[in-house]
Amino acid sequence: MEKRKVYVDNAATTALSDRAFNAMLPYFSNCYANPSAIHEYGLDARAALERSRRIVAKAIGARNNEIFFTSGGTESDNWALRGAAELRSSKGKHIITTSIEHNAVIKTAEVLEKQGYGVTYLPVDKHGMITPEQLSDAIREDTVLISIMMANNEIGTILPIKELCNVAHKRKVLFHTDAVQAVGHIKINVRELGVDMLSMSAHKFQGPKGIGALYVKIGCPIPPIIYGGGQERGSRSGTENVPGAVGMAAAIEEAVAHMEDNSRKIISMRNKLIQGILKIPGSYLTGDPENRLPGNASFAFDGMDKKPITTALSKEGIFASSASACSAGSIKPSRILLATGATESLAYGTLRITLNEHNSEEDIDYLLEVVPLVISKLRIGE
Ligand code: PLP
Numbered sequence: 001m002e003k004r005k006v007y008v009d010n011a012a013t014t015a016l017s018d019r020a021f022n023a024m025l026p027y028f029s030n031c032y033a034n035p036s037a038i039h040e041y042g043l044d045a046r047a048a049l050e051r052s053r054r055i056v057a058k059a060i061g062a063r064n065n066e067i068f069f070t071s072g073g074t075e076s077d078n079w080a081l082r083g084a085a086e087l088r089s090s091k092g093k094h095i096i097t098t099s100i101e102h103n104a105v106i107k108t109a110e111v112l113e114k115q116g117y118g119v120t121y122l123p124v125d126k127h128g129m130i131t132p133e134q135l136s137d138a139i140r141e142d143t144v145l146i147s148i149m150m151a152n153n154e155i156g157t158i159l160p161i162k163e164l165c166n167v168a169h170k171r172k173v174l175f176h177t178d179a180v181q182a183v184g185h186i187k188i189n190v191r192e193l194g195v196d197m198l199s200m201s202a203h204k205f206q207g208p209k210g211i212g213a214l215y216v217k218i219g220c221p222i223p224p225i226i227y228g229g230g231q232e233r234g235s236r237s238g239t240e241n242v243p244g245a246v247g248m249a250a251a252i253e254e255a256v257a258h259m260e261d262n263s264r265k266i267i268s269m270r271n272k273l274i275q276g277i278l279k280i281p282g283s284y285l286t287g288d289p290e291n292r293l294p295g296n297a298s299f300a301f302d303g304m305d306k307k308p309i310t311t312a313l314s315k316e317g318i319f320a321s322s323a324s325a326c327s328a329g330s331i332k333p334s335r336i337l338l339a340t341g342a343t344e345s346l347a348y349g350t351l352r353i354t355l356n357e358h359n360s361e362e363d364i365d366y367l368l369e370v371v372p373l374v375i376s377k378l379r380i381g382e
Pocket of ligand 1: 011012071072073074075077102104149151152153178180181201202210212
């Protein structure tokens with residue numbers, strides 16, 4: 001009998017939805033023209049691109065001309081930080097971010113440090129939270145940019161972006177949020193949040209890989225970091241990824257339309273999973289128990305190594321992750337867990353299970369059967 005296969009690594013990436021796949025197909029075959037061309041085929045491609053922009057904008061409450069397509073979350077984060085730093089460089093050279101950001105933000109901040117910017121990495125509490133007071137205390141006269149993620153990719157904590165952004169704006173500081181893990185999963189309205197820039201990536205909500213967007217509020221004219229043919233109204237050069245944009249739009253529209261029903265189903269499965277896993281001796285839930293992404297069930301197992309756990313689970317047909325996708329194969333302790341004050345003994349033994357609506361109750365039952373067995377076998381050295 002074929003072994004059951006359970007994919008629970010949806011924070012790393014998701015399967016392309018059928019709707020997005022079908023929407024993209026014509027733009028690989030018949031409608032392949034360059035959207036900058038002024039012949040009929042080019043105009044068709046341009047129309048598809050602009051239609052996609054409108055759909056993406058609507059999904060987050062933005063205006064069409066506030067959406068710039070990029071190659072994904074990493075580029076959006078790089079652009080937001082470097083662009084905003086350059087835009088405001090005459091006013092000051094201090095940036096605030098957090099110790100739990102994705103490397104797309106952390107590594108960019110490190111490059112800016114080498115270029116003479118001062119960067120404050122705000123510490124988080126045991127749940128991965130930052131308070132508005134804490135942010136307020138960190139703002140200096142020369143602070144020009146704050147970048148705080150909306151939801152953490154490893155432990156799933158959702159941060160209070162609206163309140164944090166208010167603090168930034170009271171002090172006239174630009175605010176960027178990396179919402180790569182949040183878009184398509186929790187309600188987002190950029191007008192209500194007030195943010196100046198917001199990063200997103202299609203492959204995290206069942207769109208294609210290699211396409212994302214940066215929302216840039218009107219009146220925040222960040223300079224480009226990619227120069228060339230002047231596409232995306234001069235802000236992001238490079239021939240536009242029309243099939244990608246079409247797929248992203250189809251996926252975000254679908255995700256937003258079904259968000260409430262999907263969340264209800266996913267949260268109920270997640271809670272059952274968390275309750276079951278926490279019966280394992282020496283297991284801990286990581287991240288905020290309340291304010292967490294619907295699909296995120298992340299754990300630490302005291303005194304264990306993460307790699308053998310994911311490897312053993314994979315042999316049983318369970319495809320989960322040890323931490324974030326980029327550090328999944330590393331044997332270092334999770335820097336996110338260390339930032340939350342966890343001991344090294346816990347930070348080595350992480351397991352991240354991330355569900356979406358394609359998972360089923362049977363998947364959860366299978367996980368609850370296999371995970372405890374795998375952990376106890378590894379503990380006794382089998
Ligand atoms: N930011 C966060 C929070 C992420 O989780 C990821 C991807 O894992 C990224 C940025 C990078 O996005 P992309 O894979 O589209 O470059």
